[in-house]
Amino acid sequence: MSTAISRIKKPKKNWTYFFIALPLMLLVVLFHYVPLAGWYLAFIDYKVGQPILKCHWVGFKYFRMLFSSRDFGRIMGNTCIFSTYYMFMLLLPPLFAILLNELKLKRFGKFSQTAATLPNFVSWVLVYSVFYAVFSSDGIVNTLLGHFGTSQKWMSSKKDVYWFQSFVWAWKNVGWKSIIYIAAISSIDQELYEAAAVDGANRFKMCLHITIPGLIPTFLVLFLIAVGNFVSNGLQQYFVFDNAIISKKIETIELYTYNKGLKLLDYSYATAVGMFQSVISIVLLFIANGTSKLVRGESIF
Amino acid sequence: MIVGRESPQRKVFNVLNFFLFVIVDIICLYPMWYVFVQSLSTGFRASRAMLWPINFSFENYSAILTRKDIGHAVWISILRTVSGTTLTVLGCMMLGYLFTKQNMPFRKFLYRVLIITMYVGGGLIPTYLVYKAYHLNNTFFVYILPSIISAYYVILIKTFVEALPTSVEESAMLDGAGVFTIFWHIILPMCLPIIATIAIYASVGQWNSWFDNHLYALSNKKLLTLQYLLYKYLQEAQNIANELTKERQEAALQITPRGVRMTVTMITIIPIFLVYPFFQRFLIKGLLIGAVKG
Numbered sequence: 001m002s003t004a005i006s007r008i009k010k011p012k013k014n015w016t017y018f019f020i021a022l023p024l025m026l027l028v029v030l031f032h033y034v035p036l037a038g039w040y041l042a043f044i045d046y047k048v049g050q051p052i053l054k055c056h057w058v059g060f061k062y063f064r065m066l067f068s069s070r071d072f073g074r075i076m077g078n079t080c081i082f083s084t085y086y087m088f089m090l091l092l093p094p095l096f097a098i099l100l101n102e103l104k105l106k107r108f109g110k111f112s113q114t115a116a117t118l119p120n121f122v123s124w125v126l127v128y129s130v131f132y133a134v135f136s137s138d139g140i141v142n143t144l145l146g147h148f149g150t151s152q153k154w155m156s157s158k159k160d161v162y163w164f165q166s167f168v169w170a171w172k173n174v175g176w177k178s179i180i181y182i183a184a185i186s187s188i189d190q191e192l193y194e195a196a197a198v199d200g201a202n203r204f205k206m207c208l209h210i211t212i213p214g215l216i217p218t219f220l221v222l223f224l225i226a227v228g229n230f231v232s233n234g235l236q237q238y239f240v241f242d243n244a245i246i247s248k249k250i251e252t253i254e255l256y257t258y259n260k261g262l263k264l265l266d267y268s269y270a271t272a273v274g275m276f277q278s279v280i281s282i283v284l285l286f287i288a289n290g291t292s293k294l295v296r297g298e299s300i301f
Numbered sequence: 302m303i304v305g306r307e308s309p310q311r312k313v314f315n316v317l318n319f320f321l322f323v324i325v326d327i328i329c330l331y332p333m334w335y336v337f338v339q340s341l342s343t344g345f346r347a348s349r350a351m352l353w354p355i356n357f358s359f360e361n362y363s364a365i366l367t368r369k370d371i372g373h374a375v376w377i378s379i380l381r382t383v384s385g386t387t388l389t390v391l392g393c394m395m396l397g398y399l400f401t402k403q404n405m406p407f408r409k410f411l412y413r414v415l416i417i418t419m420y421v422g423g424g425l426i427p428t429y430l431v432y433k434a435y436h437l438n439n440t441f442f443v444y445i446l447p448s449i450i451s452a453y454y455v456i457l458i459k460t461f462v463e464a465l466p467t468s469v470e471e472s473a474m475l476d477g478a479g480v481f482t483i484f485w486h487i488i489l490p491m492c493l494p495i496i497a498t499i500a501i502y503a504s505v506g507q508w509n510s511w512f513d514n515h516l517y518a519l520s521n522k523k524l525l526t527l528q529y530l531l532y533k534y535l536q537e538a539q540n541i542a543n544e545l546t547k548e549r550q551e552a553a554l555q556i557t558p559r560g561v562r563m564t565v566t567m568i569t570i571i572p573i574f575l576v577y578p579f580f581q582r583f584l585i586k587g588l589l590i591g592a593v594k595g
Contacts, residue, residue, distance in 0.1 A: 012404060013404050013405075013406045014402065014404045014405060014406075015406060016479075016480050017399050017402050017404070017405035017406070017408075017480065018405055018406045018407060020395065020399060020480060021395075021396060021399045021400075021405065021411060024392055024395060024396045024449075024450055025396075025411055025414065025415070025450075027392070027446065027449055027450050028414065028415055028418060028450050029414075030435070031446070031447040031450075032418040032422060032423070033414075033418075034423075034431050035422065035423025035424070035427040035428040035431045036421065036422070036423045036427070037423075037427075038423050038424075038426070038427020038428070038430060038431055039423065039424075039427060041426065041427060041430070096325075099318055099321065099322070100322070102314075102315075102318055103318060103319065103322060104315055104319070105319070108319070108322065109322075111326070112322045112325060112326050114577075114578055114581060115325070115326045115329045115330050116325060116326070116329050117581065118329065118330070118573075118574075118577055119329055121505050121509070121573050121577055121584075122509070122570060122573060123509035123510070123511060123528055123569075124511075125511050125528050125529070125531055125532045125535070125569075126509075126528075126531070126566060126569060126570050128535065129336070129531065129535055129562060129565075129566040130332045130333065130336055130566065130570075131332070132535065132562070133332065133335060133336045133339060133559075133562070133563060133566070134332050134335060138348040138559065139348075140335055140351055143348075143349065143351075171328065171329070175329065176588075179585055179588055179589070180588065180589070180592050183589050183592075202308065202311070203311060235425075235512075236512055239512075240532070254425070257424070257425050257426065258425060261425060261426040261429070262425070262426070262429065262516070267426055267430065270425070270426045271424070271426045271427060274424030274425055274426055274427070275424065277424070278421065278422070278424055282420070282421065285420060
């Protein structure tokens with residue numbers, strides 16, 4: 001009960017609060033809402049140095065260009081393949097949490113948790129650098145493979161791009177994402193386990209009938225959030241791991257926006273690509289939210 | 302947990318599970334150890350070092366740490382981490398606190414305006430051009446200003462403040478204390494746990510941030526951060542190794558591109574390594590409060 005009686009009776013508005021919040025909210029508007037107005041660029045022929053209002057209105061020209069471009073199928077394909085891999089990898093954090101919970105040596109469990117969550121706090125540049133060290137031609141993996149007379153160009157192998165990037169993603173993310181499941185397991189009512197033990201259930205049965213059902217609500221929420229993010233799987237990872245040999249395979253829609261906009265300075269076209277991605281994301285978000293309301297009776301956002 | 306007699310299958314499982322986590326730990330930690338070992342190795346066989354340095358020497362470190370650009374980049378990274386974190390904590394604390402005030406005009410509307418930013422953004426190109434229009438590009442402010450207010454942190458703070466007892470604040474108000482006085486002397490001291498969480502998130506984020514350097518501050522060499530310098534070194538390791546080897550002709554040791562890469566990586570990663578085990582619980586707490594709030 002944080003509301004005092006005076007506040008329940010028609011509270012008197014305090015404008016001081018409003019005016020203190022105003023400059024802070026101004027920052028939000030400047031850095032989050034004004035860029036939204038920049039979507040206007042997708043509908044004009046924007047030239048650097050020309051005042052925006054004097055630029056030619058071209059309607060949906062750049063969107064038509066995107067949909068009829070040869071790149072479109074490829075970048076959407078790449079994006080969807082990466083996202084599909086990530087969807088399957090959503091199973092890893094709960095699995096990690098369950099197995100961690102089954103460890104007998106609790107101190108070792110704590111240590112493993114720290115070890116596995118650490119990579120999440122390493123920047124993508126550092127992740128790239130570490131993977132380069134391990135997988136480059138004079139790295140440890142190829143040195144060891146060399147003893148068997150083989151070697152492999154991991155970072156620039158076209159056929160390995162998808163699973164290799166997924167492995168990188170898992171290395172950075174799985175440990176940290178398992179934390180939520182570890183918390184969910186520890187909040188499961190211990191009496192359930194005791195009752196099951198009385199009924200003669202072994203640990204495996206308990207896991208199957210108590211732990212896993214206890215984790216499903218959490219999993220559903222994270223799954224739906226992942227659906228909402230299906231076409232936005234980040235830029236930095238692909239940016240740092242990009243190289244000339246694999247660039248056609250690793251180019252997701254976000255990397256494509258970057259390449260077209262900031263490398264080739266085709267601002268209007270790149271804005272259209274970015275806007276297309278945002279609109280798809282918002283639609284997916286609403287679908288995910290609606291599904292959640294339907295299935296669980298509450299929205300996720 | 303209930304301790305019963307363990308079946309043979311269960312014992313086998315325990316052993317397998319134990320070894321599984323040994324492997325997981327190795328996959329997570331060994332790459333960092335490997336980089337560490339390589340950075341301390343010198344000579345032609347340096348890249349063969351796996352468990353222990355070959356030709357142990359601090360040569361790589363002394364060669365790289367005496368470079369001027371590294372010193373300056375470390376300074377910029379520290380500066381943005383300290384100032385960015387301070388402003389983020391103060392800004393989000395104030396806004397989160399204000400949003401708990403039922404009698405703030407337009408409270409619900411402003412809160413919604415803030416929350417929407419979590420789900421929609423202008424995207425790469427409009428953001429880039431807008432920053433350019435603000436003349437933020439290639440200034441230090443581009444590292445700080447855009448990240449001061451984060452909807453996620455504000456939600457965490459609002460949740461925390463709502464659970465605090467209001468009696469002290471109310472009696473201070475009756476004594477005529479102003480908003481800033483109450484905020485500074487009553488609210489902030491009570492919020493230290495959540496402040497710690499947010500400060501750690503914000504500072505890790507600032508320290509790790511490099512893409513804003515690449516996008517918005519590329520042509521101002523004075524604003525190079527350590528992370529981005531590392532990225533450049535990764536690209537240009539060969540040149541830098543040649544330079545360093547030339548500079549140190551008197552030393553018989555040769556600095557290799559690989560040595561340069563490994564050493565700069567270690568210098569950049571070490572702060573996170575030192576800090577993480579101690580602050581882990583704050584980070585986890587932040588994640589979990591956020592998860593409960595959806």
